[in-house]
Amino acid sequence: MTAYEVSPEFTDLVERLRQSPFRADTTTVPKLRANFEKFAASFYNPPAAEFVRDNANGVDVEWTRVPGCDRSQVVLYLHGGGYSIGSIEGYRDFCARISEGSGSAVLSVGYRLAPEHRFPAALDDAVTAYRWLIDSGVHADRIVVAGDSAGGGLTVSMMVALRDAAIALPAAAVxxxxLTDLAHTGASVLEKAYADPIVTPEGSHSYAVRYLGEQGDPTDPLASPLYADLHSLPPVLIQCGTAEVLLDDSLRLARRIRDAGGSVDLDVWPEMIHIFPFFASKVPESQRALRYLTAFVAQAFGREKNPSHANASVAAAASLKS
Structure with missing residues (x-):
């Protein structure tokens, strides 16, 4: 037994993930995409919500709104998938749960994918969608930008690009x-390879090459925001698990933001895996993490002052936060 006893649902999830073909770095990109969509569909059981497609100055986006949500506050969501897979459709369940938990509208961004569209296409599309949202009348302080995995790195890169262009930054970010270091220099890349059922060192390298090209610079600060100047960012929530290859991408990002004078809530979950909140339709730990995430969003919009932490075992990972 581990120091932190996980739920049976989480154990089942890990076993399923270890058999999932979308994690194989030798599979063709079309197959990777199709396999991911099939897997994501098996977790599709969203709360009642409307899904409305829109066009953000040429970027494919979709509104997700649960009944009664405040349409004046928006979570702009950037999906994960190593910049090569993932989609608006694959994240509908998760976006509906964010809308429900935070009481906000969610705008999911279908940014262009690699290798057909290499860096900086995804960043350009994210910035375009954000600026379109501002131009449509949504104030920056009524926007929270969020993303997972590649989308989480893209969230930070986008804020750096916006800041440097003197564009108003969002109220907060999640x-x-x-994925903040495409050079994969974190110790966890190898140390956690045995534990991570989603990301492998070889697969992560393959995704980076697809995004950057063979001659691309993995330390470019707008591709790998760990290397960026991170001053003057809004408050950031970082959620991660101790059983993931990219753990050090989260820990080092938190330190860099703090060193730059920023505010960061580093929420580390023992035994949890890469993007574990995504599986909230079936996994209790994911549901608790999502409640904390949406409370953070609500707090950023002034709807809640003190989001409670539902992870009773977070103290077990407290040493990682220093």
Whole structure:
């Protein structure tokens, strides 16, 4: 038994993930995409919500709104998938749960994917969608930007690009298991390879090459925001698990933000895996993490002052926060 006893649902999830073909780095990109969509569909059981497609100055986006949500406050969501897979459709369940928990509208961004569209296409699309949202009348302080994995890294890169262009920044940001270092220099890349059922060192390298190209610079600060100047960012929530290859991407990002004078809530969950909140339709730990995430969003919009932490075992990972 581990120091932190996980739920049976989480154990089942890990076993399923270890058999999932979308984690194989030798599979073709079309197959990777199709396999991910099939897997994501098996977790699709969203709360009642409307899904409305829109066009953000040429970028495919979709509104997700549960009944009664405040349409004046928006979570702009950037999905994960190593910049090569993932989609608006695959994240509908998760976006509906964010809308329900935070009482906000969610705008999911279908940014262009690699290798057909390499860096900085995803960043350009994210910035375009954000600026479109501002131009449509949504104030920056009524926007929270969020994303997981590649989308979590893209969240930070986008804020750096916006800041440097003197564009008003969002009220806050959420990064779930963010991919922040495409050079993969974190110790966890190898140390956690045995534990991570989603990300492998080889697979992560393959995704980086697809995004950057063979001659691309993995330390470019707008591709790998760990290397960016991170001053003057809004408050950031980082959620991650101790059993993921990209753990050090989260821990080092938190330190860099703090060193730059920023505010960061580093929410580390013992035994949890890459992007574990995504599985909230079936896994209790994911549901608790999502409640904390949406309370953070609500707090950023002034709807809640003190989001409670439902993870009773977070003290077990407290040493990682220093």
């Amino acid at each position: 990064c779930i298991s963010p």
